[in-house]
Amino acid sequence: MCSAAFRERVRAIAAVAVAVLAPSVGAIPSPALAAADVTQVRVEGGIVQGVMSPPGAAVASGIVSFKGIPYAAPPMESLRWRAPQPPATWSGVRRADEYGASCPQEAPPRFVASQSALTMSEDCLTLNVWTPVMRDRPLPVMVWLHGGGNDAGTGSQTFYDGGAFARDGVVLVTLNYRLGLLGFFAHRSLRTGVPDGEFANYGLLDQIAALRWVRANIAAFGGDPGNVTLFGESAGAQDAILLASSEMARGLFRRAISESAPPLWDSLPALAQAQASSAAIARSLGLPGNDASAAQLRAVPVENLLALGGEAELGPIVDGSFIAAQPAVSLKLGLSVPVIIGTDEGDGSLIGEDADVASLFPGLSAGDLAFVRARYQARGVSGVKGNTAVARALGSAGFFAAPARWLATQTVNAGKPAYLYRFRYIASFFAGRRTTATHGSEIPFVFETFPPGILSETDRNVADVLHGCWVAFARTGKPDCPGAGPWQPFDPRSGQEMIFDAHSSVGDPGDNDILDLLQRDLLGHS
Numbered sequence: 001m002c003s004a005a006f007r008e009r010v011r012a013i014a015a016v017a018v019a020v021l022a023p024s025v026g027a028i029p030s031p032a033l034a035a036a037d038v039t040q041v042r043v044e045g046g047i048v049q050g051v052m053s054p055p056g057a058a059v060a061s062g063i064v065s066f067k068g069i070p071y072a073a074p075p076m077e078s079l080r081w082r083a084p085q086p087p088a089t090w091s092g093v094r095r096a097d098e099y100g101a102s103c104p105q106e107a108p109p110r111f112v113a114s115q116s117a118l119t120m121s122e123d124c125l126t127l128n129v130w131t132p133v134m135r136d137r138p139l140p141v142m143v144w145l146h147g148g149g150n151d152a153g154t155g156s157q158t159f160y161d162g163g164a165f166a167r168d169g170v171v172l173v174t175l176n177y178r179l180g181l182l183g184f185f186a187h188r189s190l191r192t193g194v195p196d197g198e199f200a201n202y203g204l205l206d207q208i209a210a211l212r213w214v215r216a217n218i219a220a221f222g223g224d225p226g227n228v229t230l231f232g233e234s235a236g237a238q239d240a241i242l243l244a245s246s247e248m249a250r251g252l253f254r255r256a257i258s259e260s261a262p263p264l265w266d267s268l269p270a271l272a273q274a275q276a277s278s279a280a281i282a283r284s285l286g287l288p289g290n291d292a293s294a295a296q297l298r299a300v301p302v303e304n305l306l307a308l309g310g311e312a313e314l315g316p317i318v319d320g321s322f323i324a325a326q327p328a329v330s331l332k333l334g335l336s337v338p339v340i341i342g343t344d345e346g347d348g349s350l351i352g353e354d355a356d357v358a359s360l361f362p363g364l365s366a367g368d369l370a371f372v373r374a375r376y377q378a379r380g381v382s383g384v385k386g387n388t389a390v391a392r393a394l395g396s397a398g399f400f401a402a403p404a405r406w407l408a409t410q411t412v413n414a415g416k417p418a419y420l421y422r423f424r425y426i427a428s429f430f431a432g433r434r435t436t437a438t439h440g441s442e443i444p445f446v447f448e449t450f451p452p453g454i455l456s457e458t459d460r461n462v463a464d465v466l467h468g469c470w471v472a473f474a475r476t477g478k479p480d481c482p483g484a485g486p487w488q489p490f491d492p493r494s495g496q497e498m499i500f501d502a503h504s505s506v507g508d509p510g511d512n513d514i515l516d517l518l519q520r521d522l523l524g525h526s
Contacts, residue, residue: 343400
């Protein structure tokens, strides 16, 4: 199982996994609103007016972005710790040229695309849409769930700009959802009179509300509500998988992409455990533990909740309804939708230099650890910091690659296609500074949001291939991406997967024996 220490590292680092790009990216200014009627769209709440990009572009080549559209009512005061409610309507035309506020978190999110997203507020349930102006048929839709450990991040970070997807004929949606204690809290007083499934996992309920908004409104932006792909990275990838295995989200999307989901074998808090933790949190807030009322809890200033820090946060909870069972149990039958699932070669970069291999994986025997060390040493994973290097390599395998391969296997065995990948490419501007593709490093390749002028030809080719795979999958359900050769659904007998590198192709990842060992010892079966 994943250690608490590892989860804390994920929470601390995942939200800024590609932070090194930030000094070059900077903030994206909001251009002046275009006057063309193509920038106005009517949604359920009223009319929104977006921005033509680039400013002054001809309609034939233009992309329109709509930012800060409310998909649910502000979950404040009496609506805090309730299932999301419909947003208020408005009269006239609502400007959609600025991102909405980010959901409250310990520190303002970094590397956001506008000053407005630096504001943190419980009034944060907004989404953003990018769409091409010219279209002759309904377009595929992709909905992005940001990472950050479910207690950090925002849908408006610079590297989530959807312009490249819109350029290639995809309607792209990013969104904010409740985080930390505001998103995952299970005090028993909040359950009174609440239907099953509308309790505890408020951040996931927000994601479902956004998907329902997409189903109801995305046709007005040129999107096909029957062809939606849900994708995310890190915690967002985990959430996408949880939604793909939940009855409450059935029918809201057709396929999913999971980029570096945290350990799918890890145990989530059970309801009784989460309720006990919630009572302890109430006591730390000066309230009478289990006896605190819903009104008392909702009256706590948000600053007081944030001041408790990460130790007081729960994350997704097995409530018996929304999340019916532990993922290691519910996912044995695989996913009910086609999926691309994979990892970065160096996802274990989240593990600190003081990591001890044995403590990360207490379920491994001394003999297994010796085998793993020997295998990694044969692959050149050694040196002065050899223990840290082995811990990170084993963390990549045990926390990310092995669970991804297991879920791909279960999904294929259930009759749905699953496409397994490993991202290994190190961008040219990291030469000499990185030895592996670290956690989150695929994101700007997927979105093609690198700052201009820093990419080599090979960098651009890798971005075109990876981005093209995701676009093709959203269009047809098959990742037929140019430049990477044929990519067939995962075959557990061969163990081959798509390797994204300077020259991408399907091949043997080279560590299937280690993945076999980890799956046997950590999950309990092969």
